[in-house]
Amino acid sequence: MTPQTEIQLIAVAAAAACALSGTFLVLRRMAMIADAVSHAVLPGIVIAFLLGGGLGSPLLAFGAALSGVATVALVEALQRTKLVKEDTAIGLVFPALFAFGVVLVSRYADHVHLDVDAVLLGELAFAPFERMIIAGRDVGPRALWIAGGALVLNVAAVSVFFKELKLVTFDPALAAALGFSPLLLHYGLMTLVSATAVASFDAVGLVLVVALMVGPAAAAWLLTDRLAVLLPLAAGLGATSAVAGYWLARWFDASIAGAMAVCVGLVFLLVFSFAPRRGLLARRRMLATQRREFAMTLLAVHLAQHEGTVDEADESRLASLHLHLHWDEDRLRRTVRDGLNRGWLRREDDRLLLEDAGRSAARTVFARAWPQGTGTTPHRI
């Protein structure tokens, strides 16, 4: 394998792993927990480092995962005092832990060959240089094993506990009533998130972990309603952003982590704009259609109201109709065109008359607005 392939494989594995656990964070309104946990693992990493664990050692991963879970526990304990709100609790805990981590690094700089920048930003470009040697044989870059391990862990956890996670995410009360412990699953999920963040920070850095956990999941959720589709879709979008980011970084000779975050943003923006049902354009189109339908119905109702009354001639004259409806002429022209096309209206000299289809549409509105027996009948509109 060339180093390029290796880097991309590491990035894809990390991105997919992050997207899987991140999906549950997004669904549970805990996206900022990704930010908190990813920063707060720093003291855990440093302490494990001081205790003699090297980068990538199990002790380090354990320490980091532990401080990630401790962060969540602290945030929740603070919230339970009811003296601070959730957002404030998050904002109090993780900067304090991060600051503590930075102080530790600075105090023991001689013993810790740990670069805080590297933790924050990742060193993906150098990942292929550190090899995993098993029984004297080179079996690939160490970061690939770590990120791949995180991916396997996520896939296993999500597929084994799919039903439970789904239930706890969408209906925690029912889950509790059925005997699943929401608390246990919650902390299980938090452990998974922390472990994934730790496994990925080595390759892609803490800030990118947040992007990879939240961006693909948020984009995928605009595309599907089914959790079973959402998870692989999020992983796929994450992997795509990772590869695109790698090439973008190569193109500009820029930071890989930064370029990947940019690609996560671009993918999200694309989905956000063009998603078939929930995208910005689709929503706008739907709104415009609704507006036209409403205007057409209103016009039909107006004409039906005055049909057969003395002022019918006056109320249906094309030249002055917009005044009765308080519309501008442009809107009237467009609505009349829609109505003619639909077969609701016909023109007779300078007057607009209802066809049967238009009349029955107006009746439907009457029937809905004034159900039989309510005693009131519509008068002028």
Add this chain to the structure above:
Amino acid sequence: MSEALQLLWTDYTLRNVAAGTAVLGAVSGALGCFAVLRRRSLLGDAVSHAALPGIVLAWLLTGSKAAPVLVAGAGITGWLGAAAVSALARRERIREDTALALVLSVFFGAGLMLLTVVQGRPDASQAGLDTFLFGQAAALVERDVLTMGAVGGVAVLVLALFWKEFKLLSFDADAAAVAGYPVKLLDHLLTLLLVVAVVVGLQAVGVVLMSSLLIAPAAAARQWTNRLGRMVVLAAVIGAMSGALGAAVSGLAPGIPTGPAVVLAATAAFVVSLLFSPSRGLVSRRLRAAARDRRLRTEGDAS
């Protein structure tokens, strides 16, 4: 401790650093109150991360590394980040937490990418990112402190001018809208003040820790009073004291960087408030509960 206090007055660098962090603590403490009360504590975090691309762009476009230029750039993209958060959070299926996390990481990533492109090297740590990430309080000179004071002073002045409006907006936005106040405009103005507080502080404490200076003093002050006016003043005092204390500690113990020291001081102030505030504190709550139990038991015996 007394040695530290003496150094604060005699040592030129330390005096500047302490004055700078104190001013910063006061400004962000006062403005942070509104973020905390309106449940927007984490917006400051998104804004501070979103400032990075602005700083790089400002430097790229003007070729100047002067503080006012960089601060202006930071302010523009920081404000864009805040606007993006509120635009996204209004949409179906995108909640505020998702919008915040997305904006902060993507803007920061974009800044990182820009910075490495501009520097012509993919290694960000050599590209001078450290100063931005962790701040460079030790490099504060008298002019910086004066600038911070002036900008922060204007922000606090605006806060005082629109006091009644902001108060109403924070506690009952619907009532403010019904009463005919331009709620949207006021909301933007308050966000703008938050952005100002963030960019003023970036230079001293850096991206990651800036949000804490908005939150911790305000959350601490909240424990002592139920009145907004007192809370804001108290938060400013706590922020200023944390700033000065943090600077003093890091000045005495060279291994400890200023930004983290200030954050830890402010967090300590919060913990003390959480435990020992007379009305709401956890300890006094426990004591009152114990006293009530005792009273109930003796009354029960008497009857």
